[in-house]
Structures are given as C-alpha cells and as structure tokens.
Amino acid sequence: MRSNQIIIGVLLILFCQKLEGQINEVPKISIKYGIIAKAVPDSIVLRWAPNSANALPAHIEAGVWIEKLTVSGKYPYKMSNWEKVTKQPILPMPLDAFNNDATKKNEYAMLGAQLLYGKLPASPAVNEIQNVKDQASMLTSLFSMAMLGCDYSPTAAQMLGMRHVVKIKIKENEKIFFRIYSAYKQALFQVDTSMVFSTFGEWESLNTPQFLTAKSKEKEVELRWPFNKELYRWSGFYIERSADGKKFSRLNKKPFIIMSPDHTIDVFYRDSVQNYIKYYYRVQAIDPFGDLTGYSETVSCYGSDKTPPGQLVLNETHKQNDGITLSWKFAKEKADSDLDHFIVKSGTAVDHIPDTIQILPKNTFSYYFNQKAKIKSTYFEIVAVDTAGNVTSSNPVRYFMADTEPPKTPEGFTAKIDTSGVVHLSWKLDSLDELIGYRVFRKNNINHDFVCLQQGFLSATEFSDTLALNTLTNEIFYAVSAIDMSYNMSQLTSPVRLLKPDKIPPIPPQITNYKLNSKSATIQWGQSPSEDVASYELYRKDDTGTTILLSKNIDLNQTEYTDSTLADRKRYTYYLKSIDKNGLSSAYSFPLEIVSYVDKSIKNISLSWLSEREKIGFKWNDPNPKPAYYIIYKDLGEGIQQHKSVDAEQVQFYENMNKGNHIRYGLQAIYPNQKKSEIFTLEWFK
Numbered sequence: 001m002r003s004n005q006i007i008i009g010v011l012l013i014l015f016c017q018k019l020e021g022q023i024n025e026v027p028k029i030s031i032k033y034g035i036i037a038k039a040v041p042d043s044i045v046l047r048w049a050p051n052s053a054n055a056l057p058a059h060i061e062a063g064v065w066i067e068k069l070t071v072s073g074k075y076p077y078k079m080s081n082w083e084k085v086t087k088q089p090i091l092p093m094p095l096d097a098f099n100n101d102a103t104k105k106n107e108y109a110m111l112g113a114q115l116l117y118g119k120l121p122a123s124p125a126v127n128e129i130q131n132v133k134d135q136a137s138m139l140t141s142l143f144s145m146a147m148l149g150c151d152y153s154p155t156a157a158q159m160l161g162m163r164h165v166v167k168i169k170i171k172e173n174e175k176i177f178f179r180i181y182s183a184y185k186q187a188l189f190q191v192d193t194s195m196v197f198s199t200f201g202e203w204e205s206l207n208t209p210q211f212l213t214a215k216s217k218e219k220e221v222e223l224r225w226p227f228n229k230e231l232y233r234w235s236g237f238y239i240e241r242s243a244d245g246k247k248f249s250r251l252n253k254k255p256f257i258i259m260s261p262d263h264t265i266d267v268f269y270r271d272s273v274q275n276y277i278k279y280y281y282r283v284q285a286i287d288p289f290g291d292l293t294g295y296s297e298t299v300s301c302y303g304s305d306k307t308p309p310g311q312l313v314l315n316e317t318h319k320q321n322d323g324i325t326l327s328w329k330f331a332k333e334k335a336d337s338d339l340d341h342f343i344v345k346s347g348t349a350v351d352h353i354p355d356t357i358q359i360l361p362k363n364t365f366s367y368y369f370n371q372k373a374k375i376k377s378t379y380f381e382i383v384a385v386d387t388a389g390n391v392t393s394s395n396p397v398r399y400f401m402a403d404t405e406p407p408k409t410p411e412g413f414t415a416k417i418d419t420s421g422v423v424h425l426s427w428k429l430d431s432l433d434e435l436i437g438y439r440v441f442r443k444n445n446i447n448h449d450f451v452c453l454q455q456g457f458l459s460a461t462e463f464s465d466t467l468a469l470n471t472l473t474n475e476i477f478y479a480v481s482a483i484d485m486s487y488n489m490s491q492l493t494s495p496v497r498l499l500k501p502d503k504i505p506p507i508p509p510q511i512t513n514y515k516l517n518s519k520s521a522t523i524q525w526g527q528s529p530s531e532d533v534a535s536y537e538l539y540r541k542d543d544t545g546t547t548i549l550l551s552k553n554i555d556l557n558q559t560e561y562t563d564s565t566l567a568d569r570k571r572y573t574y575y576l577k578s579i580d581k582n583g584l585s586s587a588y589s590f591p592l593e594i595v596s597y598v599d600k601s602i603k604n605i606s607l608s609w610l611s612e613r614e615k616i617g618f619k620w621n622d623p624n625p626k627p628a629y630y631i632i633y634k635d636l637g638e639g640i641q642q643h644k645s646v647d648a649e650q651v652q653f654y655e656n657m658n659k660g661n662h663i664r665y666g667l668q669a670i671y672p673n674q675k676k677s678e679i680f681t682l683e684w685f686k
Contacts, residue, residue, distance in 0.1 A: 031191050032194060034051060035066075035180045036233060036288060038202075038291075039200075041169065043169075044178075044198050045163070046164045046196075047151075047288050048066075048162055048180055049150065053136075053142075053143035059092065060091075062091075062182060062183040062184035063089035064090050065084060065180070066179070067085065068082070068083060069177045069178075074173065085164070090161050092116055092159065093158075095116075098159065103159070108146075108156035109155055109159055111156070112149060112160040123135060146160070151286070151290065152290055154290040170198060171200060172200050175199050176197060178197065181194075208294040210296060214299040214300070216303060216304045217306060218304070218305065219273060221270070221271045221279065221301045222270050223271065225283060228263065229262075229263040230263050234287060236255025238250050238256070238286070239256060241281055242280040242282075243279060245298060245300070248282060273303040278301070278302045279302060280300045281299050282295045306388075309386050310330045310331060310392065311330065311332070312331070312382055312393070314381060314382050314394035316397040321401050322372055323370040324380070324399045325368050326369065326382065326397070327365060327366040328382045335362065338386045339384060341359055342360045342364060344356070344382060346379065347378075348376070348379070349379065350379055350396050350398070352379075353379050353380070377485050378399045378400065380399065403434075404486070404488065407433035407435060407488060408432070408490060409481070410438065410481070411428045414426055414496070415496040416498075417498045421466060421467040421468070421500065422465070423464065423476070424462070425462060425465070425480065436457050436484060437456070437457025438457060438480055439481050439489075441478065443477050444473045457483055465478075469500055469501060473500070475498065475500065476497075476498050477495040477496065477497055478496050479494070502581075505586050505587070506580040506586045508589040509528045511524070511590065512526050516597070518597065519564060519597075520564040521566060522560055522563075523538065523562075523574050525576055527559070532580040532581050535578075536558075536576055536577065537549060537551065538574065540563065542571070568597060572594050572596060576589040597673030604680070605623050605667060605680045607682040608620075608682070610654060618682050623677075628670050628671055629646065630646045630648070632653055633665065633679055635664040635665075653667075662683075664681055664684070665681065665683075666679040667680050
C-alpha cells in the first residue's frame with residue numbers, strides 16, 4: 001500500500017511538472033543507484049543508495065540485483081562471467097522487522113522506517129498542486145537524512161536494503177567488479193546500471209584525517225583540517241578534547257557533517273573555552289560503511305585574550321610653542337581591568353609615528369613634552385597596552401610652529417602623452433618644505449581656468465591621466481602645485497601644453513561632377529570639411545573588381561582629375577579619400593560609376609516642323625550611330641526644360657496643344673555609352 005502511494009505521488013509530481021513546462025510527454029522515472037565497495041581481508045562490503053527519492057517505490061517493491069565479475073592476472077587478463085551475488089533481489093526489510101525494542105533504539109533505523117513506510121505530515125498548501133510539491137519537498141529531505149543515517153548505522157543500511165557483505169577473499173593481481181541495477185520492471189521507469197570494483201590490499205590504504213591544526217581565538221579554539229572528497233569517503237567527524245592529552249571525550253554526540261558540494265575544502269570546528277586553559281584535540285572520521293577511522297594527530301591550544309583596550313582619545317594644549325601637554329582618556333571613561341601601561345610615541349608624519357618617547361604606568365593620563373615647536377611638524381599618539389599585549393592607538397595630534405609662507409613651486413615638471421591618450425606627469429620632490437602633498441590641474445584652452453583633477457593630495461611626484469580623444473579640441477594644458485602641512489598652496493607651475501594624438505579620421509571629399517570624353521573621364525570634387533586634411537587620393541575600380549590608386553598626394557587646391565586610360569564600353573567606379581596631417585585616412589567618398597566609350601562621330605540632328613500651318617509637332621532625321629533614346633525639351637516662355645523621353649525608333653513628335661504666341665522645342669540623343677548629343681532646337685513665333 002505504501003509503495004502504491006509513493007508511485008501515485010511521484011506521478012503527480014511529474015504531472016505538475018508537465019503542466020508548468022507544457023511538456024508533451026510524461027518523462028520516464030530514472031532508477032539509478034550509486035554503489036561503493038570496501039574490501040577487508042576476508043570479505044567485501046557493498047553500500048548503495050538510489051540517486052533520488054523517485055526510485056523508492058521500485059526499491060521497496062522489487063529491490064536490486066547485484067552481480068560480480070572477476071578480472072585476474074596480467075594482460076591478456078582472465079575474465080569470469082557476470083554472476084549474481086544473491087539468488088533473490090536484495091529488498092528492504094518489511095515494516096514488522098522494525099517493530100522491536102532493539103531496532104526502536106536505533107534512531108537511524110527508525111528514520112529509514114519512516115522513509116519507507118511512514119506517512120508524511122499534511123501540508124498547509126491552499127491547492128492540490130502546491131500540496132503535491134510540498135509533499136515532494138518533505139520526501140526529498142527525509143530521503144537525504146535517511147541516506148545519511150545509513151552511512152552512520154550498518155544496521156539501518158542493512159534494513160533499508162542498501163548494504164550487503166560478500167564473503168570472498170581477493171587474491172593478488174585480482175580485481176572484482178560489482179554492478180547494481182533495479183529489479184523493478186515497469187514501462188514508466190527507466191533502469192540504469194552502476195559499477196564499482198575492489199582490489200587486493202585495499203584495506204591497507206590510509207583514510208585517517210590528517211594535518212589537524214588549532215588556532216587560538218578569544219575564548220575559542222578553532223580546529224581546521226583538509227577534507228578531500230575525491231580521495232576520502234568520509235560521512236562525518238567526531239571531535240574529541242582532553243585536558244591532559246590522555247583521556248579524551250567527544251565534543252559532539254552526532255557526527256559533524258560538511259554540506260558543501262566543493263570537493264577540496266577545509267573543515268572548521270570551533271570550541272568555546274575559557275582563556276589560557278590548555279586543551280588537547282584530535283579528530284576521527286566515520287565512513288559510509290559506519291566504520292570509524294583512526295585518530296588524527298593530537299594538537300594543543302588554548303583560548304586567549306584578543307580584545308584590545310577600549311578607544312583612546314588624545315588631546316593637546318600648548319602656549320607660544322615652548323612645549324606641549326598631552327592628555328588622554330578612554331571614550332567609555334573607564335579603563336579595562338587588564339590595562340597594563342601606556343606608551344607615548346612621536347613621528348614626522350601622521351601615518352608614521354614610530355618613536356617611543358616614554359612608557360607610563362596605567363594610572364597616568366597626561367604627559368608634558370618640553371621641547372619648542374618647529375616649522376616641521378611633530379606628531380604624537382598614545383598607545384594603551386593590556387596584559388595580553390593587545391594594543392589600542394589614540395588619534396594623532398600635531399605639534400608645529402604656525403606657517404603662513406607657501407611652499408616653493410614644484411620644479412622639473414614634465415608631461416608626456418602616448419598614442420592611446422594616456423598622459424604621464426612627473427616633477428621633483430621638495431625635501432625642504434614640509435608638504436602634505438601635491439595637486440594636479442588641467443584645462444583644455446590656455447584662456448580657461450585650471451580644474452583640479454583629484455580629491456585630497458598626492459603624496460607621489462607623478463600622476464597619470466587618460467584623455468578622451470574623440471573631442472573637438474586637440475590640445476591640453478597641465479600644471480602642478482604643492483601644499484604644505486599648514487595648507488599653504490604654492491604657485492602653479494608654468495602650464496605644459498600637450499597635443500592630443502589624432503584618432504579621428506578626416507571626412508572624405510565628395511565628387512560633384514564629371515565629364516565623359518572618348519577614352520577619358522574628368523572627375524571633379526569639392527573640398528573636405530576637415531581642417532587637418534593634407535592631401536587626397538583617387539581610386540578606380542573596374543568591372544573585374546580590381547581597385548587601383550590613380551593618384552596619390554593630390555594637392556588640396558586641385559579639384560579635378562582626368563583619367564585617360566579607359567577602355568571602350570567598360571564600367572568604372574571612382575572613389576576619393578582624405579589623408580590628414582597625421583596620416584589618418586578617411587572612408588571612401590560616395591562612388592561615381594561611369595561607362596566609358598571610344599569616340600565615334602555623332603551627326604547633327606536636324607529638326608523640322610510637321611506642318612508649317614499648324615506647327616504642333618516636329619520630325620528629325622535618323623542619326624548614325626543610333627541612340628539609346630531621345631529626350632524632348634520644351635520652352636513656353638520660362639526657359640527650355642525636359643518634357644518627355646521617346647524611344648530610339650521614333651523620328652517625330654506630335655502633341656495636341658494651343659499654339660500660343662511663342663513655342664520652342666528641343667531634342668537630345670542619349671547613347672548607350674552615356675554620351676549625350678547637344679540639344680537641337682526648333683522655334684516658332686506668331
């Protein structure tokens with residue numbers, strides 16, 4: 001009954017997944033087992049578990065088959081046939097087998113009984129689908145805990161049908177392979193096979209935890225040891241402690257487990273202790289077969305005082321710079337009970353106070369320094385030290401003679417810029433003035449105001465700046481000033497001017513017109529709008545796709561070029577490029593495409609009216625060579641304009657219209673090689 005309930009639950013889960021993902025078919029439930037083996041001199045212990053809770057119905061109802069195969073000798077190896085290690089599939093024990101006093105005392109066996117035959121608690125879900133999901137989640141959690149319980153209890157593993165001992169001795173030069181698969185056969189389930197093998201002498205391999213270390217902390221000892229899951233099959237650890245290094249007791253009743261999926265991690269365990277009481281520690285592991293390993297090496301450690309004295313506040317008073325009185329107190333007004341003494345320290349910089357002037361008793365809270373102040377600052381701080389050697393430093397105070405004179409301007413200021421726009425600035429260190437640092441300034445125009453580039457002050461004598469190169473300005477200016485400890489600022493250095501590297505290509509010129517002649521073409525263009533253009537280049541591509549450079553270094557004042565190397569009836573494409581002063585090349589201009597020709601004489605075309613009386617159309621002679629088509633022009637008093645086009649077979653033009661006082665027609669022949677005749681005209685006045 002329990003098996004059927006689980007099958008129905010699993011199918012409901014898959015049905016829900018189908019509804020959510022709109023899957024066309026319900027996938028088969030995979031039944032696969034993971035299996036491991038442990039060899040001892042007279043037998044081999046096998047442990048296995050299904051990969052997920054979905055396999056439990058099949059496991060409960062049908063169990064598993066385990067087969068073995070022996071490989072012996074050297075190459076070519078001798079290999080036996082696969083044979084089953086039991087006559088019947090290995091099954092979990094029935095519910096009645098769990099119902100006895102001995103088994104009830106085994107919490108891990110009871111956990112397995114709950115997994116196999118128990119009833120999951122009701123879910124507070126508001127709908128049936130969510131209820132199925134909650135049930136599935138609870139089943140998965142219970143499954144994980146029960147599998148871990150099988151690692152800790154051989155009895156639990158045996159009763160859940162997940163452990164078997166094969167009474168066999170492995171010989172030298174021999175390997176025994178085992179494979180496992182479900183004995184369940186049903187169309188909804190897909191059965192996979194897993195395999196493991198054992199070798200002679202395997203029981204002698206070391207699996208004891210090693211490299212245990214201990215670290216002292218505040219009222220705590222931190223233990224640490226490596227856990228390499230690829231080498232060791234450890235399911236948990238027992239940590240033991242001793243006061244004398246001889247008699248140990250466990251600190252954890254349940255195995256200490258590591259849930260990280262990482263295969264190479266360090267295990268950490270922290271033991272709360274009293275400070276300065278020495279303890280000894282060792283670690284023992286438990287493997288998936290429920291066996292305990294040997295003990296790790298023994299380490300000793302104790303908790304220690306790591307808490308420094310409380311926050312210390314330092315103040316100072318001085319008159320006429322003849323001496324300075326230092327006075328301090330704890331922020332919480334009361335010193336810690338383990339305070340031992342104070343140290344008065346001095347130095348030449350706020351972050352460099354290394355010199356010890358005086359060591360004072362713990363009940364002393366002031367000190368007088370009787371030397372005169374100097375322009376160059378002296379810094380003081382008080383250090384509180386407790387009995388454990390922990391220290392707390394006060395805030396620093398500064399003792400100096402007031403300085404209103406600005407430092408000198410930095411010397412040796414240089415600037416360089418590389419091709420990527422990175423600026424490198426440097427200057428000489430001022431060792432005479434007591435400086436807090438330097439500031440770097442920049443501007444884009446000599447007439448603009450400088451802008452500081454950083455917050456605070458630079459302690460170094462060099463600075464790097466990265467410029468954007470896609471800007472309209474091509475120059476940049478830098479300067480540096482020094483600031484002393486009294487925040488007096490020096491004059492700026494003389495501005496250094498840098499030219500930005502040109503990364504913006506120029507704009508190409510545009511072809512504006514052309515003239516086509518026999519075996520030649522004259523290309524005309526306008527100037528590029530880019531100011532830094534140095535020359536132009538003219539390219540030509542023929543109808544085979546070959547591109548050549550017709551002319552290089554064309555002067556900016558030149559606006560046309562005649563190409564006299566054309567073949568008859570060939571298609572050519574022309575492009576122009578701009579080249580700027582830095583050698584950057586523009587993109588190609590908009591192309592011009594022509595078809596060349598070899599000059600053939602074009603006869604004049606004579607026009608005559610169709611009717612002297614009506615004057616509503618005209619005719620013309622058929623020229624040789626024959627054009628591709630004609631263009632009719634017409635002028636009604638506002639200038640001659642294109643009117644219509646007619647095909648090459650036509651030799652007259654006629655239209656219905658009012659004659660008016662004045663009319664003029666024109667005719668132009670357009671030839672296949674793009675050559676145009678002149679416009680021949682015919683005019684009539686009333």
